[in-house]
Amino acid sequence: xxxxxxxxxxxxxxxxxxxxxxxxxxxxxxxxxxxxxxxxxxxxxxxxxxxxxxxxxxxxxxxxxxxxxxxxxxxxxxxxxxxxxxxxxxxxxxxxxxxxxxxxxxxxxxxxxxxxxxxxxxxxxxxxxxxxxxxxxxxxxxxxxxxxxxxxxxxxxxxxxxxxxxxxxxxxxxxxxxxxxxxxxxxxxxxxxxxxxxxxxxxxxxxxxxxxxxxxxxxxxxxxxxxxxxxxxxxxxxxxxxxxxxxxxxxxxxxxxxxxxxxxxxxxxxxxxxxxxxxxxxxxxxxxxxxxxxxxxxxxxxxxxxxxxxxxxxxxxxxxxxxxxxxxxxxxxxxxxxxxxxxxxxxxxxxxxxxxxxxxxxxxxxxxxxxxxxxxxxxxxxxxxxxxxxxxxxxx
Amino acid sequence: xxxxxxxxxxxxxxxxxxxxxxxxxxxxxxxxxxxxxxxxxxxxxxxxxxxxxxxxxxxxxxxxxxxxxxxxxxxxxxxxxxxxxxxxxxxxxxxxxxxxxxxxxxxxxxxxxxxxxxxxxxxxxxxxxxxxxxxxxxxxxxxxxxxxxxxxxxxxxxxxxxxxxxxxxxxxxxxxxxxxxxxxxxxxxxxxxxxxxxxxxxxxxxxxxxxxxxxxxxxxxxxxxxxxxxxxxxxxxxxxxxxxxxxxxxxxxxxxxxxxxxxxxxxxxxxxxxxxxxxxxxxxxxxxxxxxxxxxxxxxxxxxxxxxxxxxxxxxxxxxxxxxxx
Numbered sequence: 001x002x003x004x005x006x007x008x009x010x011x012x013x014x015x016x017x018x019x020x021x022x023x024x025x026x027x028x029x030x031x032x033x034x035x036x037x038x039x040x041x042x043x044x045x046x047x048x049x050x051x052x053x054x055x056x057x058x059x060x061x062x063x064x065x066x067x068x069x070x071x072x073x074x075x076x077x078x079x080x081x082x083x084x085x086x087x088x089x090x091x092x093x094x095x096x097x098x099x100x101x102x103x104x105x106x107x108x109x110x111x112x113x114x115x116x117x118x119x120x121x122x123x124x125x126x127x128x129x130x131x132x133x134x135x136x137x138x139x140x141x142x143x144x145x146x147x148x149x150x151x152x153x154x155x156x157x158x159x160x161x162x163x164x165x166x167x168x169x170x171x172x173x174x175x176x177x178x179x180x181x182x183x184x185x186x187x188x189x190x191x192x193x194x195x196x197x198x199x200x201x202x203x204x205x206x207x208x209x210x211x212x213x214x215x216x217x218x219x220x221x222x223x224x225x226x227x228x229x230x231x232x233x234x235x236x237x238x239x240x241x242x243x244x245x246x247x248x249x250x251x252x253x254x255x256x257x258x259x260x261x262x263x264x265x266x267x268x269x270x271x272x273x274x275x276x277x278x279x280x281x282x283x284x285x286x287x288x289x290x291x292x293x294x295x296x297x298x299x300x301x302x303x304x305x306x307x308x309x310x311x312x313x314x315x316x317x318x319x320x321x322x323x324x325x326x327x328x329x330x331x332x333x334x335x336x337x338x339x340x341x342x343x344x345x346x347x348x349x350x351x352x353x354x355x356x357x358x359x360x361x362x363x364x365x366x367x368x369x370x371x372x373x374x375x376x377x378x379x380x381x382x383x384x385x386x387x388x389x390x391x392x393x394x395x396x
Numbered sequence: 397x398x399x400x401x402x403x404x405x406x407x408x409x410x411x412x413x414x415x416x417x418x419x420x421x422x423x424x425x426x427x428x429x430x431x432x433x434x435x436x437x438x439x440x441x442x443x444x445x446x447x448x449x450x451x452x453x454x455x456x457x458x459x460x461x462x463x464x465x466x467x468x469x470x471x472x473x474x475x476x477x478x479x480x481x482x483x484x485x486x487x488x489x490x491x492x493x494x495x496x497x498x499x500x501x502x503x504x505x506x507x508x509x510x511x512x513x514x515x516x517x518x519x520x521x522x523x524x525x526x527x528x529x530x531x532x533x534x535x536x537x538x539x540x541x542x543x544x545x546x547x548x549x550x551x552x553x554x555x556x557x558x559x560x561x562x563x564x565x566x567x568x569x570x571x572x573x574x575x576x577x578x579x580x581x582x583x584x585x586x587x588x589x590x591x592x593x594x595x596x597x598x599x600x601x602x603x604x605x606x607x608x609x610x611x612x613x614x615x616x617x618x619x620x621x622x623x624x625x626x627x628x629x630x631x632x633x634x635x636x637x638x639x640x641x642x643x644x645x646x647x648x649x650x651x652x653x654x655x656x657x658x659x660x661x662x663x664x665x666x667x668x669x670x671x672x673x674x675x676x677x678x679x680x681x682x683x684x685x686x687x688x689x690x691x692x693x694x695x696x697x698x699x700x701x702x703x704x705x706x707x708x709x710x711x712x713x714x715x716x717x718x719x720x721x722x
Contacts, residue, residue: 042676042686079680084634084641085443089677092561093436108641111546112634132545178535179640180545209535210640 026122027099028336034074035059035325036098036122038090039105041079044210047236048105050308051128052077054315055103057304058297058322068329071336073322084112091116100125100328100341103321107133107180117144121338123345125328126285126321130180131368134396142396144338146324146345148285148360148369150259152181154392155281155373156188156231157195159256162279162375162387163229164192164199167254173203173227175218175242177210177234185233185258203227208238219245232257240270247274259283259373263313264290264383275378284358284372284389286317290382293355316356323353324360324369358389368394407584409577426569430562440677442565445572446629447669451653452579452662453622458651459659460583461615462595463511467523468623468650470507470530473642475500475624476631477540480547483631489552496628497621504620508613527647534639546638549631568629572666575622579662582618591615592660623650656697657704664706671705 027034039052059073067073076094080087087109091101100123104110110129117124118141131149134142163169174189176182186205193202204225206218219242222230230246230253232239239261246252255278262282267275287294289312298312301319308315324345329336332344348369350359360369372391376383400406410416430438450472457463475496482492503526510522534541541547552567554560582588590611593601602608631637649672657668671693679689701708 041680079686081676081686084636085630086677086680088634089436089439089443090680092439095435108546108636108638111548111636111638115635130545180638209532211643 025099025337026096028071031071032074033068033071033329033336034076034098035125035322036091036094036101037075037077037103038080038087038094038101038109039077039103040082041077043081043083045082045106047311048082048128048314049079050311050314051103051105051318051321053305054301054308054318055322057301057308057315058319058326060304061300062322062326068326069334069336071329073326073329075322080109082106082109084108088113088116095120095122098122099336099338100325102126102325103318104128114145115141117141123328123338123341125325125345128317130184131371131395132184134367137396142367143342145367146328146362146369147367147396148320148324149371150283150285150373151371151392151395152184152233152258153188153191154371155258156185156233157192158373158390158392159231159258159279159281159375160189160192160200161196163231163254163256164196167229167279169200169229169254171201171203171225171227172229172231173222173225173253174205174231175222175234176205176207176232177238178207179210182207182233185231189231200229208234208242210235210238212238213241215242215245216248218242219249219251222246223249223251227253229254229256231255232261234258234261236261236263236266236269240266240274243270243274243278255279256375257281262288262376262383264288264378264381265310265313267378267381272381276380278378279375279386280378280383281373282376282383282385283317284370284374284391285360286320287356288376288383288385289313289316290384291356297354297356320353320356323356324348327351327353358391366394366396368396371395409580409584423573427566430558430565435561438561438565440674442561442568442633443673444666444670445565445568446626446633447650447653447673448572448666449575449629450623450626450650451657451669452575452665453619453626454650454654455657455660455662455665455668456579456582456591456622457615457619458654459661459665460588460595461591461612463508463612463615464516464520465507465523465616465619466520466644466647466651467507467525467527467530469642469644469646470527471500471504471620471623472627472630472646472650473530473534473639474503475627476637476642477534477547477627478624479628480542480549480631480637481540483550484547493625493628497624500624500627501617501621504616504618504623505613507620508616511612511616512609524644524647527644531639531642531644534642541639542637546636549635549637551635552632564632571625571629575625576662576666579665583662587611587614595660652694655704656694658706659704661704661706663709664704667705667709 037052039049041049056075059075063072078090102125104127107129110127111133124145127147131151174186176186206221257280259281262280282288301308301315328341328345331347332340345362348362352359358370358372362369371394372389374389375387376385478499479492479496482495507526511519552564555563590606593606653668653672656671658664676686679686
């Protein structure tokens with residue numbers, strides 16, 4: 001009898017800490033706050049997983065500076081292989097163990113997992129995917145989401161307008177990825193042309209599929225279109241490919257490219273002779289290597305994770321997500337709860353993370369922190385900004 | 397010694413009491429899983445149930461009938477989009493699921509026609525062409541694919557006081573059990589024997605009175621029905637559809653599940669489904685090494701156990717049958 005009592009006592013003692021955790025805030029202890037990230041670290045989009053690596057490197061840097069309100073940031077970085085069901089699996093695994101999720105990546109993944117955050121009261125700090133997903137999202141659920149990502153159509157409208165007004169474009173062709181990303185770009189170009197009557201005409205619009213690699217016929221069609229300006233809404237691998245094919249046919253129009261091609265690594269992928277003189281957009285929510293503020297951050301990131309070398313642009317993108325998270329944590333104070341974090345994020349007003357990008361503002365009725373971009377020009381191995389940030393209307 | 401004395405006995409699904417006890421235990425364990433309050437486990441098990449249905453269908457086609465197919469992604473997409481549009485039109489869920497299976501089954505019959513003339517790699521190429529064609533049609537037809545923003549699918553609501561996730565878990569478990577039962581019964585029936593006869597030697601099968609056209613098409617139609625239901629359940633799981641969910645890689649994943657699980661084995665199909673779902677997830681922490689581990693695991697299994705995981709499981713059972721008296 002005495003023995004069984006001891007057993008009961010032992011079981012109660014074992015359960016006590018678990019009960020204590022259940023009563024607390026998931027992912028928060030006195031000394032640590034846990035942030036979850038699911039990214040494509042393997043598979044076809046593995047390169048984009050550098051965003052998560054960059055975010056983790058920045059968290060390590062913050063930890064070495066003492067953390068936030070005495071808490072170190074513990075990052076759980078999981079691989080989803082760019083597969084929506086695996087991303088949802090990762091988030092389900094993180095449930096109860098993470099305080100917030102950062103740097104969600106991929107339109108399909110964002111679309112699949114969007115309900116997770118409100119349902120489980122986990123703040124989502126930045127998501128890289130089609131922002132129109134959130135535009136008609138119910139307000140009560142949107143409360144848990146904070147996004148700073150340019151709208152593809154808004155950006156395309158800006159690029160088209162710039163081409164007409166500043167580059168004297170007469171005929172604009174579009175080469176785009178045959179999915180929602182590319183089609184949104186095309187939509188923006190058409191809208192801009194319709195708003196600029198007599199300014200320029202639409203040339204040929206040539207789509208490609210993600211799996212395609214032989215783009216010679218596409219290049220030939222673009223040449224036959226005879227446009228003096230070409231807009232690219234492609235992946236970072238297809239943009240250089242089409243330009244190389246066009247060069248073989250000696251077709252060299254002025255080229256403007258979406259911000260996903262804003263990484264100076266394009267010089268390596270396309271070759272200097274092809275990429276020199278291209279006008280890539282860069283997003284207002286991050287910086288570009290070569291910019292002093294960006295270079296300062298990149299040096300820190302490379303120190304904490306040398307694997308970032310060569311992928312600085314994406315690492316910087318991800319690090320900015322962690323900067324948002326850190327700012328939210330700072331504003332939330334020591335008494336950390338999901339509600340406090342939401343308030344902390346809503347306190348962000350006209351703030352530039354480490355001087356990068358354009359100012360960001362969140363609020364009770366605003367979850368699209370900044371919607372904007374600026375144009376740069378590929379010159380001597382770098383992308384040199386040639387316009388100020390153009391800020392579009394926040395969409396939610 | 398398994399001595400079968402009558403045809404009725406041959407058709408029995410569970411022949412030994414301990415087999416029945418073992419299956420009961422497994423089903424009981426699966427019923428209890430949600431009560432452990434481990435959401436991640438519940439989610440992963442749900443995905444395995446969904447895949448197990450389609451992989452069983454493919455094993456009927458590839459493993460039992462010997463018809464190589466690489467068009468799985470196409471049938472999955474047809475099932476998923478049929479269900480998605482049915483759901484958006486307000487058609488009740490069970491009817492939508494059935495419609496998804498039937499639509500995929502009809503396309504399975506159509507794709508099955510070349511199988512009457514083609515064999516081996518030629519049939520594989522023809523079916524692969526179908527899968528790619530479906531993907532291309534979805535990419536280029538916004539009416540079908542739901543346009544730029546994809547197609548949102550309403551998830552199964554929470555029922556009987558359970559959470560949405562647990563409700564869906566039990567729903568998929570029930571369907572997986574039903575399809576497993578259908579698979580076992582089909583294989584034990586005349587149709588199943590006809591499938592096996594066609595696989596072993598189609599000329600001999602025809603000489604024995606098996607109608608080749610009927611049973612090859614039946615196998616294609618049936619396996620596609622399974623895939624259609626898998627596609628529908630997958631759309632219910634993630635609540636969103638876009639063409640890029642149905643690339644050729646999806647066909648490869650299901651094909652690998654059939655081979656790894658064990659050709660001509662229903663139990664193996666379930667184990668194969670578990671393999672392709674769990675291995676990348678369990679080794680997710682190793683990041684870029686995941687594809688390497690996945691590939692090497694497939695190689696190791698095929699080199700050391702050509703009959704797949706089911707073959708190894710059978711050997712383990714045989715080893716312990718008379719243990720320790722060997």
